[in-house]
Amino acid sequence: MDNPIIVDYLPIFMLLLVALFFALLLPALSLLLGPKRSPKNAAPHKYIAYESGMAAIGEAQRRLPVKFYRIAVLFILFDVDIILLVPWAVTFRNLGFYGLAVMGVFMFLFILGDVWVWKKGILEWE
Amino acid sequence: MAINTLSQLAVYSLVVGFIMTFVVITGFAYTTLLERKLLARLQHRVGPNRAGYIPIPTRGGKERKLLGGFMQPAADAVKLFFKEDMTPVMVDKWTYFLAPIITVIPAIFILAVIPWAGFVPYITPEGRDYFAIAPGINVGVLFILAITSISVYGVVLAGWSSNSKYAILGGIRASAQMISYELAMGLTVLVPVMLANSMDLGVIVEGQRGMWYLFLQPIAALVFWIAALAELQRAPFDLLEAEQELSAGFTVEYSSMRFGMFFLAEYMKMIIFCALFAVFFLGGYRGPFVDQVPALGFVYTALKVFLGLCVMIWIRASLPRFRYDQLMSFGWKVLLPISVVNFMIVAVMIVLVEEGVLGF
Numbered sequence: 001m002d003n004p005i006i007v008d009y010l011p012i013f014m015l016l017l018v019a020l021f022f023a024l025l026l027p028a029l030s031l032l033l034g035p036k037r038s039p040k041n042a043a044p045h046k047y048i049a050y051e052s053g054m055a056a057i058g059e060a061q062r063r064l065p066v067k068f069y070r071i072a073v074l075f076i077l078f079d080v081d082i083i084l085l086v087p088w089a090v091t092f093r094n095l096g097f098y099g100l101a102v103m104g105v106f107m108f109l110f111i112l113g114d115v116w117v118w119k120k121g122i123l124e125w126e
Numbered sequence: 127m128a129i130n131t132l133s134q135l136a137v138y139s140l141v142v143g144f145i146m147t148f149v150v151i152t153g154f155a156y157t158t159l160l161e162r163k164l165l166a167r168l169q170h171r172v173g174p175n176r177a178g179y180i181p182i183p184t185r186g187g188k189e190r191k192l193l194g195g196f197m198q199p200a201a202d203a204v205k206l207f208f209k210e211d212m213t214p215v216m217v218d219k220w221t222y223f224l225a226p227i228i229t230v231i232p233a234i235f236i237l238a239v240i241p242w243a244g245f246v247p248y249i250t251p252e253g254r255d256y257f258a259i260a261p262g263i264n265v266g267v268l269f270i271l272a273i274t275s276i277s278v279y280g281v282v283l284a285g286w287s288s289n290s291k292y293a294i295l296g297g298i299r300a301s302a303q304m305i306s307y308e309l310a311m312g313l314t315v316l317v318p319v320m321l322a323n324s325m326d327l328g329v330i331v332e333g334q335r336g337m338w339y340l341f342l343q344p345i346a347a348l349v350f351w352i353a354a355l356a357e358l359q360r361a362p363f364d365l366l367e368a369e370q371e372l373s374a375g376f377t378v379e380y381s382s383m384r385f386g387m388f389f390l391a392e393y394m395k396m397i398i399f400c401a402l403f404a405v406f407f408l409g410g411y412r413g414p415f416v417d418q419v420p421a422l423g424f425v426y427t428a429l430k431v432f433l434g435l436c437v438m439i440w441i442r443a444s445l446p447r448f449r450y451d452q453l454m455s456f457g458w459k460v461l462l463p464i465s466v467v468n469f470m471i472v473a474v475m476i477v478l479v480e481e482g483v484l485g486f
Binding site (some may be wrong): 006007008010011012014015016017018019020022023024026027028029030031033034035036037039044046047048049051052056059061064068071072075079080082085086089090091092096097099100101105107110114116123124125126 | 140144151208220223227259262268305312382383387390450451454455459460463467470476479480481
């Protein structure tokens with residue numbers, strides 16, 4: 001019981017075991033209890049992808065619209081900015097006006113980036 | 127309760143973790159019933175009332191049915207377990223198998239840092255201030271942000287591995303929506319952190335002794351609530367379950383309990399986000415007489431979670447669904463600027479009060 005990090009974080013690993021137990025128990029139970037039918041005896045269309053009763057045309061894993069990719073990149077950029085704010089939010093009382101000024105510069109750049117993204121039309125969703 | 131060795135701690139946290147997870151999973155089952163019953167009442171219906179009732183004979187020979195439907199969750203679970211667990215031929219087998227597991231694990235994992243009650247004698251270890259599975263973690267807010275980000279993976283992988291057009295569209299849409307609203311949530315979560323001057327959830331709760339942060343920061347509370355609804359894919363943001371256009375979104379190729387696991391994760395996260403809202407803005411486990419009788423903390427947490435769930439269901443019954451472009455522009459152009467401005471105002475105000483420029 002000497003190392004405080006082990007004492008503090010051991011419960012997390014125990015919870016991981018609990019989570020793994022439940023997450024593996026549920027599909028295992030449903031595999032065990034459900035009826036087992038061989039695909040060979042099934043109707044021909046039973047195991048193909050569901051498309052409201054139509055026969056599927058082509059692969060589904062095709063190229064996706066680029067706007068989703070742009071949103072993902074923007075998310076990563078802004079999320080890193082927010083992670084930088086987290087330690088500051090805990091210590092800024094001790095830093096006083098100096099901390100406020102430093103974070104003001106950072107927030108100015110943050111908002112500048114936001115405005116640029118907005119004006120560039122990346123957030124438009126046609 | 128005194129815990130002296132590491133193995134005692136391991137057993138203790140295993141037992142507490144198991145019990146709390148079991149409680150929340152039971153809570154999930156009854157949240158589905160609450161949702162169906164409450165939605166039915168709001169729409170002038172009766173809701174499920176057949177599975178499990180207490181018959182009370184009356185004089186006329188007809189019997190009255192008491193507590194109609196309270197076994198409905200058990201019936202649903204049994205039905206899900208006994209359905210055929212089929213795997214379509216086109217899927218990516220390993221990812222398809224892993225996706226529900228990856229979805230459930232983060233949902234259980236967030237439970238670690240939530241304070242359920244204050245220091246309760248006999249069940250809280252000595253030296254801890256509050257009852258949680260892992261009360262020692264002093265970066266609870268960061269932990270929550272990290273785990274909610276991980277839970278996007280389950281959705282993406284489920285959609286992609288199903289190799290079905292509905293599933294891919296639903297998964298991609300859902301993940302874009304979740305990451306868009308996570309920014310606003312991450313910024314508003316910092317407001318209680320700044321007010322309490324700590325990332326420890328127990329300290330945030332104790333910081334609300336005088337006044338709930340809901341009254342100090344109503345805008346932050348509102349933004350957090352909306353972002354949580356979007357994060358949970360709840361109405362009015364339930365686009366991935368827009369049945370008219372996507373049938374069932376990323377869950378369309380799943381069957382049996384593997385389908386149920388997505389719902390398990392979703393409803394568990396509903397309970398967890400209601401608990402987090404209570405911790406950040408409604409004073410967590412604090413309430414009248416909680417200093418004299420610490421065990422009341424469990425009751426207050428449960429009460430606040432129940433209220434939150436009722437509000438979520440009420441919102442689902444009242445509001446129509448967003449269109450997808452409205453949803454994205456609302457997240458990026460309304461919620462994000464509001465939370466940035468709110469964050470800066472709070473920071474400036476706190477520094478002004480601390481430096482003695484503004485006196486309260």
